[in-house]
Amino acid sequence: MKLPKIVEDLTASFEKLPGIGQRSAQRLAFYLLRVPQRDLDSFATSLTNLKKQTKLCSICHNLTDQDQCSICGDVSRDSSQVCVVESFQDVLALEKAGNFHGVYHVLHGSISPLNNIGPDELYIDTLVTRIKKGIVKEVILATNTSLEGEATALYIKQALTGLPVQISRI
Ligand code: ZN
Numbered sequence: 001m002k003l004p005k006i007v008e009d010l011t012a013s014f015e016k017l018p019g020i021g022q023r024s025a026q027r028l029a030f031y032l033l034r035v036p037q038r039d040l041d042s043f044a045t046s047l048t049n050l051k052k053q054t055k056l057c058s059i060c061h062n063l064t065d066q067d068q069c070s071i072c073g074d075v076s077r078d079s080s081q082v083c084v085v086e087s088f089q090d091v092l093a094l095e096k097a098g099n100f101h102g103v104y105h106v107l108h109g110s111i112s113p114l115n116n117i118g119p120d121e122l123y124i125d126t127l128v129t130r131i132k133k134g135i136v137k138e139v140i141l142a143t144n145t146s147l148e149g150e151a152t153a154l155y156i157k158q159a160l161t162g163l164p165v166q167i168s169r170i
Helices: 004-014 021-034 037-049 089-097 126-134 147-159
Strands: 078-085 103-107 138-141 166-169
Touching: 004 021, 078 089, 078 126, 103 126, 103 166, 126 147, 138 147, 147 166
Parallel strands: 078 103, 078 138, 138 166
Antiparallel strands: none
């Protein structure tokens, strides 16, 4: 049986998502066919606007819809303490734990020669610039414990050598 092209196209789009195989992709497409039109419209609007209405925080590169993210804009946070993480998800996890009251710096990846990701592809230069402004007193390197994460932490440590900042690794 040949499915309508629109269903095939939607299935193909779902299949490109991480962790979604062909069967799941088809199940999602069939599920959406049963959803009320207004819910579909709302879903479609969210998809259309997802990238248009989000950007990176001008200070820490976290996800935001403003110039600054909600953490950088929160005056109760300790801006002298910066936790360096690889991704938005890391920020979310640390915020969920709720023990950290400083601010973040999101690198958007880790150094990975195998994937052609060097220091220049990450937000390391902006971290150095941030530290040079003198407000930050402590940098906590919270990159992953993978080889790439360790290499990234080491690289940052070296990049910050000589700057008046305390560096720790978690
Ligand atoms: Zn921010």
